[in-house]
Amino acid sequence: MSNDTLSTTTFNNFAKSLSTTASVLLAASNSDNNNNNGGTSIAESVILSYKSPYQAILKEALTSDTTATSAESALINYRKNQLNNNENNHKKNKNNNSFQNLYVAKNGKDYFKVKGSNVKSSFKVLSYISDELLEDLPSNSSSGSESERKPRKGNNKLSLQNKVTADVTKHAGAKALSDQVVPHNKQGSSKLGETNGPTLFQGFNASIPLIKKSIQDNNIKLLKNKGQKEGSAKEDSHNDDDDDGEFILPEGVNIDVLKKTYSLKLLKDGEASIYTNLDLLEIQKKIAASEINELDLKIKQLNSMRNLVFQRVAKIEQYEVFLEKHLSGIEDRIDMIEEYNLNEDEMESQLNGLSTESERKEGDVSNSMAHEKLANEVKNQQKKNITTTGLLDEQSLTHHLKRDKRKTLPTLQNYYGQGSLIQRYDKVCKTPTTAIDFDVPFGTMCIAAETNPEIKLWDLNKNKYIGELKGHLASTTCMQMDSRDILITGSKDATLKLWNIKRALDGGSYEPDECCLHTFDSHIDEITALSSDGESLLSGSQDRTIRQWDLVTGKCIQTLDLNFIRREKYRSNANSMTASMLLTKDIPAVGGLQVFDAALATGTKDGIVRLWDLRSGSVVRMLEGHTNAITALKFDSAQLITGSMDRTVRVWDLRMGNLYDYFAYESSVTGLQIDMNKIIVNLESCSQVAVYDRQSKSKIEHIFNDENSDELFERNDYVGCISYKDGYLLSGYASGTVNAWAI
Amino acid sequence: MSERLAYLPTLEDAYGELPPAQLEILRQQVLSEGGDIASIQSRFNYAWGLIKSNDVDNQRLGVKLLSDVYKEAPKRRRECLYYLTIGCYKMGEYTMAKRYIDALAERESSHNTQVFALKKMVESKIASQSLKGLALVSVVIGAAAYGINVYMRGSKKR
Numbered sequence: 001m002s003n004d005t006l007s008t009t010t011f012n013n014f015a016k017s018l019s020t021t022a023s024v025l026l027a028a029s030n031s032d033n034n035n036n037n038g039g040t041s042i043a044e045s046v047i048l049s050y051k052s053p054y055q056a057i058l059k060e061a062l063t064s065d066t067t068a069t070s071a072e073s074a075l076i077n078y079r080k081n082q083l084n085n086n087e088n089n090h091k092k093n094k095n096n097n098s099f100q101n102l103y104v105a106k107n108g109k110d111y112f113k114v115k116g117s118n119v120k121s122s123f124k125v126l127s128y129i130s131d132e133l134l135e136d137l138p139s140n141s142s143s144g145s146e147s148e149r150k151p152r153k154g155n156n157k158l159s160l161q162n163k164v165t166a167d168v169t170k171h172a173g174a175k176a177l178s179d180q181v182v183p184h185n186k187q188g189s190s191k192l193g194e195t196n197g198p199t200l201f202q203g204f205n206a207s208i209p210l211i212k213k214s215i216q217d218n219n220i221k222l223l224k225n226k227g228q229k230e231g232s233a234k235e236d237s238h239n240d241d242d243d244d245g246e247f248i249l250p251e252g253v254n255i256d257v258l259k260k261t262y263s264l265k266l267l268k269d270g271e272a273s274i275y276t277n278l279d280l281l282e283i284q285k286k287i288a289a290s291e292i293n294e295l296d297l298k299i300k301q302l303n304s305m306r307n308l309v310f311q312r313v314a315k316i317e318q319y320e321v322f323l324e325k326h327l328s329g330i331e332d333r334i335d336m337i338e339e340y341n342l343n344e345d346e347m348e349s350q351l352n353g354l355s356t357e358s359e360r361k362e363g364d365v366s367n368s369m370a371h372e373k374l375a376n377e378v379k380n381q382q383k384k385n386i387t388t389t390g391l392l393d394e395q396s397l398t399h400h401l402k403r404d405k406r407k408t409l410p411t412l413q414n415y416y417g418q419g420s421l422i423q424r425y426d427k428v429c430k431t432p433t434t435a436i437d438f439d440v441p442f443g444t445m446c447i448a449a450e451t452n453p454e455i456k457l458w459d460l461n462k463n464k465y466i467g468e469l470k471g472h473l474a475s476t477t478c479m480q481m482d483s484r485d486i487l488i489t490g491s492k493d494a495t496l497k498l499w500n501i502k503r504a505l506d507g508g509s510y511e512p513d514e515c516c517l518h519t520f521d522s523h524i525d526e527i528t529a530l531s532s533d534g535e536s537l538l539s540g541s542q543d544r545t546i547r548q549w550d551l552v553t554g555k556c557i558q559t560l561d562l563n564f565i566r567r568e569k570y571r572s573n574a575n576s577m578t579a580s581m582l583l584t585k586d587i588p589a590v591g592g593l594q595v596f597d598a599a600l601a602t603g604t605k606d607g608i609v610r611l612w613d614l615r616s617g618s619v620v621r622m623l624e625g626h627t628n629a630i631t632a633l634k635f636d637s638a639q640l641i642t643g644s645m646d647r648t649v650r651v652w653d654l655r656m657g658n659l660y661d662y663f664a665y666e667s668s669v670t671g672l673q674i675d676m677n678k679i680i681v682n683l684e685s686c687s688q689v690a691v692y693d694r695q696s697k698s699k700i701e702h703i704f705n706d707e708n709s710d711e712l713f714e715r716n717d718y719v720g721c722i723s724y725k726d727g728y729l730l731s732g733y734a735s736g737t738v739n740a741w742a743i
Numbered sequence: 744m745s746e747r748l749a750y751l752p753t754l755e756d757a758y759g760e761l762p763p764a765q766l767e768i769l770r771q772q773v774l775s776e777g778g779d780i781a782s783i784q785s786r787f788n789y790a791w792g793l794i795k796s797n798d799v800d801n802q803r804l805g806v807k808l809l810s811d812v813y814k815e816a817p818k819r820r821r822e823c824l825y826y827l828t829i830g831c832y833k834m835g836e837y838t839m840a841k842r843y844i845d846a847l848a849e850r851e852s853s854h855n856t857q858v859f860a861l862k863k864m865v866e867s868k869i870a871s872q873s874l875k876g877l878a879l880v881s882v883v884i885g886a887a888a889y890g891i892n893v894y895m896r897g898s899k900k901r
Contacts, residue, residue, distance in 0.1 A: 120803075123803040123804075123806070123807060124836075124839075126807050126810075127803070127806050127807040127809075127810040128810070129810050129813055129814065129827075129843075133813070133814060134824075134842070134843075134846040135846065136817070136820070137820050137821055137824075137846070137847075137850050199751060199822050200783070200784060200787040200791075200812075200819060200822060200823075200826070201751055201752045201756075201787075201791065201822070201826070203784045203787065203788065204787060204788045204791045204792075207769075207784075207788055208765070211765050211768045211769065212765070214768060215764050215765065215768065287784055290784070291782050291784060294782055294783060295782075
């Protein structure tokens, strides 16, 4: 068969034999120097004998230690450049196919076509395998045992396999193969590909029949289409027979004939061809299995890559937090200096003016002394100014509220799997948690617990206690935190407090009472709900009033009286009677409220949602439906969501003013958090929060995959309070533990 | 001893062109799986289909794809070397073929006759080719010498 190729084109053969001779001669001369690298030098000399743009890369790849990576990376770089060039060229010249693109190249000629180089040399470079790679062959020591384990099956298979090859290649139009199959049996020791089941070549042979079938099917389809166009009913029925069943017997096997025949030869032929088919299927199966393994491996690799990138994001975000912290520190200082006119540069010029005067009087010697003195004087004066004006005045309050928000927001929580536990904060509090909030994911958490007036501050990233806020006289029932380090809390002592968290963190530089920027003190019973939009603060209290506060002045602007709510309406209900007696805490008169600009929504004990206009102080609309006290309320631009002790969550359409969605739980709702896609519902005495998908309008079951959740339930632990922002959920438990979840 | 022996092609298997439709399907299979990131098997199928074709450029692309498979799948390297040898042999790239088969034979146990048979074939081919080449070169040199001789004589006569 070698003669066949030789006789095809004589000219080619001249060239070939010349180049082969040349390379053999070259190899001989090189082999004196180093036998091992003979291969490289052949290749090098052959490839470099062509003037091609690859010369530079090749030299780089071959000379620089010929490691697999360097060679490949050099090629990859070249390819990239080439691709870029070609993209540019493509715009100018549409005939120019982009180089190295399987999608574009219809055949080998297109594929290897490069400007400034001929097809052969580019082929050689592209298919070049470096020596390192060539020598890096997996060992075959482990494969021996496997083949010996099933010798019986092997013999059977061998003969079958030969038939398969023969069969397949015959179909593929090869030359007569009978003489080729025989030598296979004699050469009984090839171990190639033993470890991985079928070899690639087998896979190829096994896929040929499939391909033929698909071509046939296509043809049949075409025929069918034609037939249908012609409208021939007979043709249709015939085709139906053909398509009978998904599986067909191998070619030439007619089961009806075989069932009736007494010819042994016919039966044996049929048996053999079915055997062949089975074997083929077995190979296809193995190939599919190995493909699955391949994919698994890829998935594994991708997963580990994902982990690496994930770590990178985590690292970057930590760095961002670090920078933000320092930035805000600097901004604080700038603000302080600007506010109290402590600019050193100006002072310097001031001092220079003074010192020139003093220079004339006292001369050079005391110059520096006077300079220092004056500076101290000026500074002391201005420090007095600070102490006299105080830090808790209105100006600083506005200033604190007007500070810019953070420049960056953590997004790491989005890359955790849905419902996975991000972190567990053990024993944050000793008593059941009552209120929790955080500024940004992985930022600072504020948490309050029963019978404990202090509010604890916790670094979510470092899992570390960083301070506490003292000032309330009773435990905190509700809080709201924003990204400006401002925390508003409402307590059972009937006061609301505005805190600057920074001051508690700095540790030492501020007195504990200086952390509190303002106390809103007008209510006469415990605060049950609060909401702030940055300018005004709304608070609902057990004294059945809602007060609106101006955050800039700290004054109460408006009081909304809820006295019309009949206090005893649901007390007649026996169930809620016992419930409220069992619960030590009263049902809140105002379960939930939220403010946005002049719009206020309240959910109250009577189960009615009221929408208020704060400008007129009157109720605009009432949404009735809940049959028990509302305990939680949130709204966004389109919908208002309420949770109630009647164990339901209702979603109201704000524009239409009617019920949009409604779903029930096993126990009463105590808390509710929303974002665009999800509603997080905290249920009474439940070890896990419930999640509701707003888009698909369905509950998401078993979203949390924490292995400790069972344990939590056994301990009779329940979620006391939740806080949720940007896919990051904090749930505070009765045991004092806090869990961070990715939703 | 080994039932997988027949699982490797002989040199003859590399001949016998596939119908273009079949080759096209193999190609589409690779493309549908994402070109360069397609599964090893489908890339091999396409590569082997290309090697089987009679067009030198197609064979080249086939060898290129095979070398990609070699680079990417360490487990398949030994068999890939075998295929690469066959591909290069068919194309007439005997030096490349020799390089591959040498690397393979070095690591293969001596009783693997299939590999060594192929090795012998490659080596004999190279020997005959180089002989032919030498003969060609000597003929050319001889002809040149004769030509020069004739020219010189001619000039002398003048």
